[in-house]
Structure formats: structure tokens, C-alpha cells
Amino acid sequence: MLVALLSIVATLGTRRRLGTQIALSVAGALAYAGTVLAIVWRVVFSPTASAATYQLGGWPAPFGITLVADALSAFMLSMVAVVGCAALVFSVGYMTPDEQRVFYHPLFHCLLLGVSGAFLTGDLFNLFVWFEVMLLSSYVFVAFYGRKKHTRAAFWYVVLNLVGSVVMLVAIGGLYSVTGTLNMADMARRLADPAAFGIGVEAVVGLSALLFAVFALKAGLVPFQFWVPSAYRAAPLPVTALLAGVTKKVGLYAIVRLYFTVFGATRLSVSIPGVGGDSLLAFYGAVLFALATASVLVGGLGALSAGELEGVFAYSSISQIGFISIPLAIGAASSTPAIHRLAVLAALVYALNHALAKGTLFLAAGTVRSAVGTSRLRDLGGIASRSPALAGVFFVAALALVGIPPLSGFFGKLLVFDVALRAEATFGLALLLGGTGLTIAYTTRVWNRAFWGTQTPAVSASSPNRLQLAVVVALAACIVAVGLGFDPIYRFADAAASAAIDRGAYVDAVGLTGGEGA
Amino acid sequence: MTAFVLASVLGILFAAGTFLLLRRDLLRVVWGVTILSQAANVYLVTIGGIVEPSADSVPVLAGHGEHAPHTTDPLVQALVLTAIVISFAMTAFALVLTYRVYQEHHTLDLTTLGGEP
Numbered sequence: 001m002l003v004a005l006l007s008i009v010a011t012l013g014t015r016r017r018l019g020t021q022i023a024l025s026v027a028g029a030l031a032y033a034g035t036v037l038a039i040v041w042r043v044v045f046s047p048t049a050s051a052a053t054y055q056l057g058g059w060p061a062p063f064g065i066t067l068v069a070d071a072l073s074a075f076m077l078s079m080v081a082v083v084g085c086a087a088l089v090f091s092v093g094y095m096t097p098d099e100q101r102v103f104y105h106p107l108f109h110c111l112l113l114g115v116s117g118a119f120l121t122g123d124l125f126n127l128f129v130w131f132e133v134m135l136l137s138s139y140v141f142v143a144f145y146g147r148k149k150h151t152r153a154a155f156w157y158v159v160l161n162l163v164g165s166v167v168m169l170v171a172i173g174g175l176y177s178v179t180g181t182l183n184m185a186d187m188a189r190r191l192a193d194p195a196a197f198g199i200g201v202e203a204v205v206g207l208s209a210l211l212f213a214v215f216a217l218k219a220g221l222v223p224f225q226f227w228v229p230s231a232y233r234a235a236p237l238p239v240t241a242l243l244a245g246v247t248k249k250v251g252l253y254a255i256v257r258l259y260f261t262v263f264g265a266t267r268l269s270v271s272i273p274g275v276g277g278d279s280l281l282a283f284y285g286a287v288l289f290a291l292a293t294a295s296v297l298v299g300g301l302g303a304l305s306a307g308e309l310e311g312v313f314a315y316s317s318i319s320q321i322g323f324i325s326i327p328l329a330i331g332a333a334s335s336t337p338a339i340h341r342l343a344v345l346a347a348l349v350y351a352l353n354h355a356l357a358k359g360t361l362f363l364a365a366g367t368v369r370s371a372v373g374t375s376r377l378r379d380l381g382g383i384a385s386r387s388p389a390l391a392g393v394f395f396v397a398a399l400a401l402v403g404i405p406p407l408s409g410f411f412g413k414l415l416v417f418d419v420a421l422r423a424e425a426t427f428g429l430a431l432l433l434g435g436t437g438l439t440i441a442y443t444t445r446v447w448n449r450a451f452w453g454t455q456t457p458a459v460s461a462s463s464p465n466r467l468q469l470a471v472v473v474a475l476a477a478c479i480v481a482v483g484l485g486f487d488p489i490y491r492f493a494d495a496a497a498s499a500a501i502d503r504g505a506y507v508d509a510v511g512l513t514g515g516e517g518a
Numbered sequence: 519m520t521a522f523v524l525a526s527v528l529g530i531l532f533a534a535g536t537f538l539l540l541r542r543d544l545l546r547v548v549w550g551v552t553i554l555s556q557a558a559n560v561y562l563v564t565i566g567g568i569v570e571p572s573a574d575s576v577p578v579l580a581g582h583g584e585h586a587p588h589t590t591d592p593l594v595q596a597l598v599l600t601a602i603v604i605s606f607a608m609t610a611f612a613l614v615l616t617y618r619v620y621q622e623h624h625t626l627d628l629t630t631l632g633g634e635p
Contacts, residue, residue, distance in 0.1 A: 125597055132604045139611060143618070151619045155544065158612055162551045163539070165608070169558040169601055173594075177565040182593070 093467035219251030237366035285333025295322030300438030346415035531557035
């Protein structure tokens with residue numbers, strides 16, 4: 001986080017000299033990646049691995065602001081680091097010097113700062129603050145080009161998210177007044193034993209439902225999805241890659257963190273038809289499942305009818321978020337901890353796959369756009385014969401999205417199916433199959449329209465930018481590498497999933513005692 | 519009594535904010551958002567009542583000697599302060615954006631702007 005902050009300052013300071021600014025910015029991104037690597041090593045893979053915490057200002061845990069880096073945060077951070085670095089390097093080749101000159105790089109780092117802050121904070125209110133940091137910079141990016149459709153998209157995006165922030169603030173305030181704490185670990189501890197702390201569980205259910213709506217809005221699940229396509233089409237493409245690949249995951253991360261780690265302990269008998277279980281999670285399982293179903297269908301159908309590359313990918317990311325939520329929903333609805341863990345594991349692996357694949361796809365769309373000058377499917381055709389490398393990248397990323405072995409998507413899909421099978425969720429299984437069918441349909445459509453067929457005049461006059469091509473090829477190589485060397489990734493995700501489920505360890509890591517082992 | 523007044527003020531604020539949010543004029547929408555966030559701030563303030571001070575709830579009092587005055591929950595005040603700053607920045611940004619929308623589209627009427635951007 002400090003690294004990203006330093007990068008902001010450094011890039012702000014050098015805004016008059018573009019060369020220096022770009023160099024500093026890229027160096028900042030690399031330093032960021034290095035820091036993340038160090039955190040990952042420290043938290044997950046080193047022999048004495050344990051969650052790292054930092055109490056800001058030295059105040060002890062429930063009072064001060066706590067930063068927690070456990071395996072779950074580290075997993076999300078590494079996703080940010082990969083996609084963020086790639087997008088930044090890409091944008092050096094993609095944006096014109098004029099566009100990069102003033103605020104692009106500081107804002108980019110500001111976005112990174114907000115995202116990593118949201119992943120690291122151990123405090124509910126600071127989660128809100130980091131959300132705002134992240135959103136404010138993303139507002140500017142959506143309005144970046146400042147032409148007609150951009151301002152309009154940005155206005156929707158801003159108003160929606162402002163309302164979301166207000167709701168979030170109300171929910172957080174309410175939770176504070178009900179539980180008497182804002183520290184997430186402390187809250188988990190208190191909610192595990194509501195009677196001892198005099199907490200009314202019913203109020204928590206309502207307030208957490210409000211929060212849930214906000215996170216679903218940030219993640220772009222279906223009833224809250226309407227801002228996604230326009231905002232993604234309006235933002236500069238490298239930033240869109242980051243928005244789709246990473247920023248959306250913040251909403252999901254918050255859902256996992258809060259509903260599995262914090263609220264999951266609350267015992268409550270649920271009496272909705274078709275939903276069993278005695279935990280708060282079961283309720284959200286049903287809700288999340290409905291949202292995920294709608295997301296998969298709406299996103300898939302939208303992607304089939306979109307007319308631009310960005311449009312297809314934006315709708316597709318709505319549908320993919322649905323895919324990520326399905327295992328979470330199934331896991332939440334079941335009552336065995338083993339399935340909880342497996343579900344989070346599946347969702348994380350799938351999220352990683354989506355971040356890589358969708359990042360690659362958006363960047364590839366950017367390459368097409370800056371080479372050909374348009375990304376409307378009508379005007380594209382025959383890119384495969386013009387630039388085989390670009391077509392190969394698209395092919396790999398699309399296959400990863402569909403879930404063909406040995407790419408990263410395969411394991412994501414495999415684990416998701418595994419969860420559905422083990423929890424005997426027949427409807428979930430059918431939905432997954434149908435959704436995959438839709439994915440195949442829209443990726444094939446893009447492939448046939450844009451990459452095969454006869455070259456249109458615009459395509460045959462084009463030549464892709466070297467740097468951009470190098471970045472997307474590197475990302476595609478990442479996808480293949482993750483797929484081939486899946487074992488460490490699996491261990492990493494497994495550790496992250498355990499960290500998400502193990503409430504006691506989280507409470508202990510923050511420095512509070514009395515956490516119950518789950 | 520204060521609780522009733524506060525509760526009804528909150529209700530009115532939220533209602534007014536929502537009403538403005540649903541108007542056709544963009545400027546009114548921004549006003550709606552502002553009022554909504556203001557309502558949320560007031561709501562936050564109402565959470566912290568005046569309590570007996572103790573080093574448990576107010577850590578800074580640990581170094582304050584014997585005589586500490588009655589305090590409200592300081593955390594809530596800090597939260598509201600942060601929230602106000604954030605909503606102020608957001609409102610400023612939304613206003614600038616509204617101006618920009620006006621420049622681009624020469625209208626602030628949402629029906630003329632159209633639905634799907």
C-alpha cells in the first residue's frame with residue numbers, strides 16, 4: 001500500500017516530464033508486485049507462515065485500525081499485482097502521450113491503492129473508506145475521455161455508487177451500534193456468541209442484508225448489473241481490464257470475508273421454504289444463488305447480442321461473476337465446513353482465472369482497437385491471418401474462459417462442478433452447464449466474426465503495437481502457466497480458503513482472544 | 519423526545535433524498551444524493567449517546583487522570599467526520615460531472631439524455 005502511495009506522489013511530482021513519469025510509474029507497479037510477492041511468501045509459503053497484522057498507530061486491536069494480511073488477502077493481492085502491472089505496461093503503449101500526461105498514472109496507482117487497502121483492512125469502516133478511494137479514481141477513469149457517451153455513463157456510475165455508499169454507511173453504522181465494534185475480527189468474535197455480548201441477531205441479519213446489496217452492486221451481480229456495460233465501454237481499455245479483473249473482485253472478497261468469516265458464526269434458524277440450515281449463511285446462500293443464476297443468464301445473453309468487443313466482454317464478465325458466486329452460494333447453503341472450504345476454494349480459483357482471462361481479453365480488445373481503429377464486430381474480420389499472435393492470445397483467453405484443459409479455466413470449472421456435485425445441487429449443475437454453453441456461444445461468435453473470415457479493409461491496413469502485443473502474450477502465457485503448474489496455485493488457494501473459513505485463526509491473528517475454532 | 523425528533527428528521531431527510539433522486543433533472547439527482555448522504559451522517563451521529571467515560575470505550579482517557587467529563591462515543595464522531603469529508607468530495611465531483619454532462623449534451627433532462635448510454 002505504501003508503495004502505491006509513493007508511486008502516486010512520485011508520478012504527481014513528475015507530471016511535467018512524461019518520460020520520467022512513465023518510468024516511475026512502471027517502477028512503482030513493479031515494486032508493488034514485489035511487495036505483494038513478499039507478502040505472499042511471508043503469509044503462505046514460508047515455513048513459518050502465518051497471517052501478518054499491523055496495528056496502525058500502535059493502538060491495540062479493537063480500538064485502532066488494523067491491517068490484516070492473511071492468505072485470502074494475499075491471494076486477492078497477487079491477482080491485483082499481475083493484472084495491474086500488465087494493464088499499466090499496456091497502457092504505456094495504448095494511451096496517447098497527451099492522455100497520459102497529467103493524471104493517468106497517479107490515478108492508476110490510486111486505484112491500486114484503494115483496491116489493496118480494501119483487501120488488507122481489518123476494519124469495517126476502513127473498508128468503506130477504501131471503497132471510496134477506489135471508486136473515486138474509477139469515476140474519473142469512466143469519465144476519462146469526456147465525450148458524450150462517457151459523461152453519461154460516468155454520471156450513472158457515480159450516482160449509483162454514491163447511493164451504494166450511503167447504504168453501506170448506514171449498514172456499517174447500524175452494525176456498529178448493534179455489535180459495539182467495527183473491527184471485523186472483534187465482530188466475528190462477538191457474533192459467534194451473541195448472547196454474551198447482548199447482541200440482537202435479527203438486527204444483524206437486516207443490516208448485513210443491506211451491506212450485501214452494496215457488495216452485490218460493486219460486484220455487478222444481476223439486479224445491480226446495469227451500470228457495468230456502459231461503464232466498461234466508457235473507460236479506457238487498460239483500466240477496464242483492471243476494473244473487470246480486479247475491482248469487481250473487491251465486492252466478492254467483501255462477501256467472502258464478511259459472510260464467511262464474520263457473519264458466518266451467527267446461529268439463526270432459517271425458515272424459508274427450500275432453505276435449511278441454522279446459520280446466517282444459509283439465508284445468503286439462497287439469495288446469492290438467485291442472483292448468480294440471473295447473472296449467468298443475463299450476462300450470457302447480453303454478450304451474445306453485444307455489437308462491440310468491449311460490450312461482449314463486459315456482459316461476459318457479468319456472467320462470469322455469476323459463475324464465481326455459484327460455488328459461494330452452494331457452499332453457503334450447505335452446513336458442512338468441508339463444503340464451505342471447497343466452495344471458497346473453487347470461487348477463488350475461478351476468480352483468478354477470470355481475472356487473468358478477462359484482463360487478457362480486454363487488453364487484446366485494446367490492441368485490436370488501437371491497431372484497427374475500431375472494435376465493432378461488424379467492421380472486423382480476418383485478424384487471424386493478419387496477426388496470428390493476437391489471434392492466438394484471444395484463442396487462449398477465450399478457451400480459458402470456457403474452461404478447456406490445460407488452461408487455468410479448466411481447474412476453476414472443475415472445482416466449481418466438484419462443489420456442485422458434492423453438495424448435490426442439481427439445479428446448480430444444470431445452470432453451470434447452460435452457462436458454459438452460453439460462454440462457448442459468445443466466444444465462438446466473436447472468434448468467427450472478428451478473427452476468421454475475410455479481412456476487412458480496416459484490418460488489412462493495421463499492424464498491432466509491439467509493446468501491447470508483448471503484454472497480452474505475456475498474460476496469455478500466464479494463463480497457460482497457471483494451468484500447467486497448477487499445484488502451487490492450488491495450495492495457495494487452499495490456504496486462502498482455509499483462512500476465509502477459519503474464524504478462530506483470523507481472530508487470533510488480529511490479536512484478540514476468545515475466537516472459537518470453526 | 520429528542521429521539522423522536524431525530525427519528526422523524528432522519529425519516530424526512532431520507533424521504534426527501536429518495537424523492538429528489540427519482541426526479542428527471544440531473545441537478546436534483548445530485549441534490550438527492552447529497553441529502554441522502556447527509557441523512558446517513560446524521561444517522562451515524564445519533565448512534566453515539568452520552569455515556570459514562572471509561573478507558574475501555576475511549577482509550578485516550580487512560581492518560582487523562584481521575585476527572586473525565588461525560589463523553590459521547592468518540593468513534594462515531596470520527597466516523598462521521600470521515601464520512602462528511604468523503605461525501606463532500608463526492609458531491610463536488612458529481613457537480614463537476616453534471617456541468618460536464620450539460621456541456622456535452624446541452625440538457626440536464628434525463629428523459630432527453632436517454633436510458634441506456
